[in-house]
Amino acid sequence: MSKLPNPVQQLLKRAQETPNAPYLHQPIKGVWRSYTWGEVAEQAQRMASALIGMGLKPGDAVAMTGMNNAHWFMADFACGLAGLIGVGLYPKQSEDAVRFIAGHAGIKAAFIGPMPDAAGFLAALPAEVTRIALPYPGVAPCAHSWEALAAAHAPLAQPVERAADAIWSLIYTSGTTGNPKGVIMTADNLAFTIAGVLRDQPARASGEHFLSYLPLAHAFERGAVEVASLYLPAQVHFLEELEKLPETLAMVRPTRFYGVPLVYSRIQGGILKKLPQAKIDRLMRLPIISGFIKKKIRKGLGLDRAWLVISGAAPLPRPIIEWFAKLGIDVLQGYGMTENSIYASVNLPGQNRIGSIGKPYVDAGLRIAEDGEIQCRHAGNTPGYYKDAEKTAELFTADGWLRTGDKGHIDKDGYLFITGRVKEIFKTLKGKYVSPAPIEGKFGTNTTVEQMCLVGAGLFQPMLVLSLNADARKLPREQVEAGLVATMNEVNKTVEAHEEICKIVVTRDAWSIDNGLMTPTMKVRRNEIEKRYGELLAKLEADRKLQVYWED
Known part of the structure; x- marks a missing residue:
């Protein structure tokens, strides 16, 4: 496979080939606004010019924060075009973490989107960080607005060139202990993992649709939704409010849906509120009616055209997986971590072993160490932690394999199972x-x-x-x-x-x-x-x- 263009090269390619095709769909107070490939590219190019005009230099860090939205994507693309390092911050990041990351990454500017409790977040940002408000209701006042900056600057003619192994973005792990660690991601890392996704989960001819609601500051949503949408290609729909997930999901009807265990347990709870388990069991025993009921439930959920339904981040209890399977929805567990670009193993349609986290990708370079630790070596692995040589050294074995910290085993058919954490025993x-x-x-x-x-x-x-x-x-x-x-x-x-x-x-x-x-x-x-x-x-x-x- 020939080497893929980097994300902003791919964005410009899409904008040139299909400028009027819809790409991003954003609800604002319940009213949907769609952006074409051409519009997204132009907005990102204008903002790239604005950032350069503010005096930012290639390699400077710029943050994006707030709930997922179309301009989060555009801001990230603008950073890529301007040769800047994009840093995602969770909208509910603790104030201590915000202070640490801003100082550690040397953040020069921040795009501020809609978020709860914005006052504390903004107070934690150093005063010298330039703040740019994204164009959404309720966003805290900032020194600059997206609309004004975009209107005042012509689109950047050519992306700023940088080496494929230069830092593309920093993804700070939320961490269960200590300060967050800045995981370095390069264009090479992205190209490798996206090539694997395109190989094993290629686009359907009918078109692909995502619902973006998991945090964009996390490696999974950033890679599997934002970056993947450029290459498949896929249209992306955003969730305006977390409380509106059920109705938005039902409206969008994504072809690929990703969630964490909590999401699936809540979806299950929502169904059982309307249709008690005893009634479901009774209807499922009726041959003709059972098929109709399954189809109706899938359509009501918005999963009727989802051919790929993935759960990750933590184990999904087997009973929940089996419960969905009875409705004709195969929830497939996958596995990865920020440090390996969420690229290790995944169950796929027709290759799903319940209880496992799937078969390793063919090029994941996965092995089980003597102590049971899952380790991997591939081109998607981070070069290391930003400004932390000691933690970087701890991340890899002496022979260059990335330590996941998870213990596991591979069964006779090649499926990977996690048995615990090395340090959680x-x-x-x-x-x-x-x-x-x-x-x-x-x-x-x-x-x-x-x-x-x-x-x-x-x-x-x-x-x-x-x-x-x-x-x-x-x-x-x-x-x-x-x-x-x-x-x-x-x-x-x-x-x-x-x-x-x-x-x-x-x-x-x-x-x-x-x-x-x-x-x-x-x-x-x-x-x-x-x-x-x-x-x-x-x-x-x-x-x-x-x-x-x-x-x-």
Whole structure:
């Protein structure tokens, strides 16, 4: 395969070949505005000229933040055209993280989009950072506006040239501990991974459509949606408000849909609100009606033309995968990390083994180390962490393989399974080691649970801390507790005595980015759970009879 053009070269190619074809679709207060390839390219070229006019030099860092929107893409493309380094910031990034990243990356300018709690975010940005407001309602006032800058500058005639191995963007990992690390991405990294996607998940002749709602500051949405849309090509529709995901999904009907486990559990909950499980089971037993019901549900969800439905970031409980499969929706689990451009393994239609994270890409260079760690070596791997030689050295083995930190195995048919994290294994006071991930996975059969975390360091026996989903919080407590105890007993039958769950703690509040228990990419902050609940768990251990403790 010949080498792919870099993303902005590809954008200009699309704009030249199909200038009037629709590309980005943006809702503003419920009214949709579409942008063609030609319009997107021209806006990005005008903004590139504006950034250069402000005195920014090739290699300077520029941030984009706010909810996903069409101008987030255009701002990123403008950085690419001007030879600048694009840095995504989560709209709910903590103020400490914003301060750290702004200083560490040396951010010179920032595009500000719509976001909740903008005041704290903007206060954390250094005063010398030039602020540019994206053209959306409710965006905090900035020194410059997108419309004024674009109108005042002619389109940049030629993209600023840079080497294929120069820094294209910095993606700061949200991290469950310590300061975020700036993962370097180059044009070479992007070209390699996109070539793999085009090979294994080629565009359908009928056209491709994405719904962009997962954080664009994360490597997955940036690569699998923003960058991939340039090459497939694909039309991209944006979500205006998170609360409108069900109705927007039903309207957009994407051909490829990506989500994290929490999204799929909430989609399941939404269906069960309208159609109770007992009724679904009854209808599914009727040969002719069952096919009609499946089709109706898929269309109601907006997944009726989705040929690729992917779940990632964390394990999706097997019961949820099987539940969707009965409706004719194959939710395929994939695997990767920011440091390897989210390029390791994936299940594909017709090649799906439930419980696995798929077969490694043919060029992923994946191996299982002696200690069980999954390691990979390919051209999508980051050159390292920005301004952090020590952490970069820790990321790679002596012979150049990237350490994922995940433990796993490959079965006889080539499917990869994750068995836990290398560093998440804890030792109880009995001196026994426990790997939490497999036990948490088994507890995933209980559909009342939204998030969970098995802890045991400093305890004689592991305990499970969990939060309930919104529907479960409305049920009688006795009913929920009986279900939790039943699941605990079933799980305990399958593990060693030292791994058995001795108690369950049901937290008062849902876990979120706001309360610090989840990362912006919806991963559980295990260290925060241990810190927040460690003292309580130690006290509860003395009560031998207690099985379920309700925080409230």
